[in-house]
Amino acid sequence: MENKKNILPILKINNLKKSFGDNHVLNGFSIELFEGENLVLMGKSGSGKSVMIKCLVGLMQPDSGTIEIMGKDITTLSQKEFNNLRTEIGFLFQGSALYDSMTVRENLEFPLRKQKRELETIEKLVHNALISVGLVDAIDLMPEELSGGMKRRIALARAVILKPKIIIYDEPTTGLDPITAKEIIQLMRNIQQTHKTSSLIITHDVDCARVISNRMILLIDGINYAEGTFNELSSSTDKKIQAFFKS
Incomplete structure (x- = not known):
């Protein structure tokens, strides 16, 4: 990535804190995501990744700290303003989170209908989205008829x-066989290159991090403990950092 000193981040989390009683999950966690970047966030189970995501999407209020998306502090926005801002953010949830009672077509139409798009526009966007993941023929299938890899696609x-500016991936390769995981990672790279999206990728998958990341952050002890490229972090002699890269 180019020098970022004079570039404003598209997503900025600053000094985020969140505790549950005596359990201090986030202790001043900070990150910056820049335009067109794939930023990988790694942390052990229970390290606060899910709490951070919930704060980011407005499902949980932090105890303190700020979250800015495209220069807007989400804690100061009205619900309508925040809902409008969320259309600029795409989410790939762990487990895919498709609606079981809807066909593939209806699952893809759902966010478009919420935006009150015209029928002709909806049909075109659904078709193009399925082309991008190579599953046009699956348009009328139900989720139960799809493999795990197809559901993820x-x-x-x-x-x-909705052509978002930011995509948040929550464990995009979890539960997939190695071949399918590589296919999903390649699709993620294609999306970044085609749509120039900025991506925050939460993963435990070291191979995914190696292939997809422009930059990595390790969430340890509730803070941004380490930051750098995959090669920089994987060659660190710090034992806490080494633990992420040992096979």
């Missing part, structure tokens, strides 16, 4: 259908 199509 459809979820990815739904995440990009």
